Amino acid sequence: MSRKVIRVELNSSSIDNAIKQLQQYKKWLMEKSKEFLSALGELGVQVASANFSTAQYDGTNDVSVQVEEREGGRIAIVAVGNATLFIEFGTGVRYPDDHPEAAKNQMARGAYGYGLGKLQGGWRYKGDPGTNGEIITSGKHAGEVHTYGNPANMSMYNTIREIEEQFEEIARRVFV
Numbered sequence: 001m002s003r004k005v006i007r008v009e010l011n012s013s014s015i016d017n018a019i020k021q022l023q024q025y026k027k028w029l030m031e032k033s034k035e036f037l038s039a040l041g042e043l044g045v046q047v048a049s050a051n052f053s054t055a056q057y058d059g060t061n062d063v064s065v066q067v068e069e070r071e072g073g074r075i076a077i078v079a080v081g082n083a084t085l086f087i088e089f090g091t092g093v094r095y096p097d098d099h100p101e102a103a104k105n106q107m108a109r110g111a112y113g114y115g116l117g118k119l120q121g122g123w124r125y126k127g128d129p130g131t132n133g134e135i136i137t138s139g140k141h142a143g144e145v146h147t148y149g150n151p152a153n154m155s156m157y158n159t160i161r162e163i164e165e166q167f168e169e170i171a172r173r174v175f176v
Helices: 012-053 084-089 155-174
Strands: 064-070 074-080 123-125 145-147
């Protein structure tokens, strides 16, 4: 990272020059900070989008990921869509409850959505079979999809880990 040394003599000309250099440095630092946040945001969107798009999910995977600017010069990587939580934390009691932040976010396996994930025999719905859903071919539920749910994909959780892993390298690249 760039270090700035400003030498000042105790006279008005030197102090004025130091103030000018500090203002230039402040401007540079603000620009680089925005560039740094932008690079982190781009990485976050790229990783989260890839994670969500390749997730095992029975149903329509409608998740989209974007960067949102927040107050105080902050950003957030945001995933939206009806399938977001089901993909992130998983559904159905047949899959392990292995998302490290599920309990902290009160996401008990099978207890969210309509609570159908508690059913050992799975459940059915109308729509896209997705990854593993099986279309029922006969009986009164013909055309509906049977599912046991899906494992936790941990898309956002793993995105955070990836950003943390690349944080220093991005900072070094930006603040040169």
